[in-house]
Amino acid sequence: xxxxxxxxxxxxxxxxxxxxxxxxxxxxxxxxxxxxxxxxxxxxxxxxxxxxxxxxxxxxxxxxxxxxxxxxxxxxxxxxxxxxxxxxxxxxxxxxxxxxxxxxxxxxxxxxxxxxxxxxxxxxxxxxxxxxxxxxxxxxxxx
Numbered sequence: 001x002x003x004x005x006x007x008x009x010x011x012x013x014x015x016x017x018x019x020x021x022x023x024x025x026x027x028x029x030x031x032x033x034x035x036x037x038x039x040x041x042x043x044x045x046x047x048x049x050x051x052x053x054x055x056x057x058x059x060x061x062x063x064x065x066x067x068x069x070x071x072x073x074x075x076x077x078x079x080x081x082x083x084x085x086x087x088x089x090x091x092x093x094x095x096x097x098x099x100x101x102x103x104x105x106x107x108x109x110x111x112x113x114x115x116x117x118x119x120x121x122x123x124x125x126x127x128x129x130x131x132x133x134x135x136x137x138x139x140x141x142x143x
Contacts, residue, residue: 005069007071013067014068014070015053015068015119016067016068016114017064017111017122018062018065018066020061020062020082020109021061021107022105022107025107026060033093036092037062038055041055044085045077045081047080048072048080050069052065053123054127055126056127058130063126065122065123065126074112085106086104
């Protein structure tokens with residue numbers, strides 16, 4: 001049985017598949033940054049009463065399944081995640097100590113789709129994406 005969450009006057013189950021990339025799709029999400037970003041995204045999502053249900057940090061993109069209450073726009077939550085995480089990255093890994101303007105880590109756009117009844121399939125895809133990409137690369141090399 002599906003479990004729904006509640007607000008004061010609504011029961012809901014709104015999950016979205018979200019993908020976004022670093023600027024110029026550089027392979028910047030690795031090493032210490034990769035370990036740190038998972039915690040950052042989970043904390044930032046909780047600020048917007050959202051929850052990251054499944055997520056995977058690839059070297060050149062972020063792929064997550066996130067549950068967002070209907071009182072927040074998806075663009076608002078994704079913009080918040082990208083903006084605040086870019087500031088955190090600049091402070092912790094870029095040596096910046098105060099707020100700044102004109103610099104960003106993430107590219108402007110993002111991909112979003114609703115999960116609907118295919119949640120288990122989407123979560124499995126996100127979880128196993130890295131192995132699938134490696135398998136695909138091996139198949140390409142063998143041809």
